[in-house]
Amino acid sequence: KAGVTQTPRYLIKTRGQQVTLSCSPISGHRSVSWYQQTPGQGLQFLFEYFSETQRNKGNFPGRFSGRQFSNSRSEMNVSTLELGDSALYLCASSLGDRATTEAFFGQGTRLTVV
Amino acid sequence: SQQGEEDPQALSIQEGENATMNCSYKTSINNLQWYRQNSGRGLVHLILIRSNEREKHSGRLRVTLDTSKKSSSLLITASRAADTASYFCATGLIKAAGNKLTFGGGTRVLVKP
Numbered sequence: 001k002a003g004v005t006q007t008p009r010y011l012i013k014t015r016g017q018q019v020t021l022s023c024s025p026i027s028g029h030r031s032v033s034w035y036q037q038t039p040g041q042g043l044q045f046l047f048e049y050f051s052e053t054q055r056n057k058g059n060f061p062g063r064f065s066g067r068q069f070s071n072s073r074s075e076m077n078v079s080t081l082e083l084g085d086s087a088l089y090l091c092a093s094s095l096g097d098r099a100t101t102e103a104f105f106g107q108g109t110r111l112t113v114v
Numbered sequence: 115s116q117q118g119e120e121d122p123q124a125l126s127i128q129e130g131e132n133a134t135m136n137c138s139y140k141t142s143i144n145n146l147q148w149y150r151q152n153s154g155r156g157l158v159h160l161i162l163i164r165s166n167e168r169e170k171h172s173g174r175l176r177v178t179l180d181t182s183k184k185s186s187s188l189l190i191t192a193s194r195a196a197d198t199a200s201y202f203c204a205t206g207l208i209k210a211a212g213n214k215l216t217f218g219g220g221t222r223v224l225v226k227p
Contacts, residue, residue, distance in 0.1 A: 006156075035215075042219050042220065043217035043220075048212045058214075092213075092215075101162070103159065103204075105158070107155055108154075108155065
């Protein structure tokens with residue numbers, strides 16, 4: 001069974017640009033969550049999608065957005081990039097509801113904003 | 115704010131020794147999960163313990179949960195150099211809908227050969 005796949009693995013962008021990251025969950029998983037990891041703030045929840053609907057949102061500005069497609073694949077978009085957006089972005093897929101089952105993470109996308 | 119706080123922040127041990135790390139949290143949970151992360155890569159799920167469980171084992175891992183103290187511990191027995199990684203606890207909250215996990219700050223474990 002294939003794991004969670006995130007693309008691309010690495011990205012370098014310039015301030016002011018926008019970026020789109022992709023996540024393909026484990027087959028059969030309908031929940032996809034996104035997290036940002038930085039040395040200063042640790043792992044922070046961005047948002048969760050379930051059956052194409054955003055179910056939860058963390059405390060991030062509106063520049064961070066996402067969507068989920070009918071095949072459960074998800075994308076997140078960051079517009080008007082800032083230096084502070086440099087981070088490892090992790091995607092997790094889950095089978096169950098209400099954090100009652102394991103979440104499986106992808107290898108992440110390392111975003112560097114210069 | 116982070117739900118979980120982990121202790122210690124860093125741990126250095128010799129191969130073969132046991133490693134113990136603790137996690138405390140603030141509000142009622144559905145379950146608590148432990149993850150491992152190697153050098154800025156993805157998180158690997160280690161073990162999930164439900165709020166009605168007190169102890170769980172998986173190979174060389176032993177997790178305990180004390181809901182009255184709002185704390186959990188992860189014990190790695192007979193550590194190996196390959197166990198060198200950061201370990202995170204994550205909680206799924208009872209009052210939260212969906213699969214949102216709240217992570218602790220992590221414990222960096224160094225196992226010296």
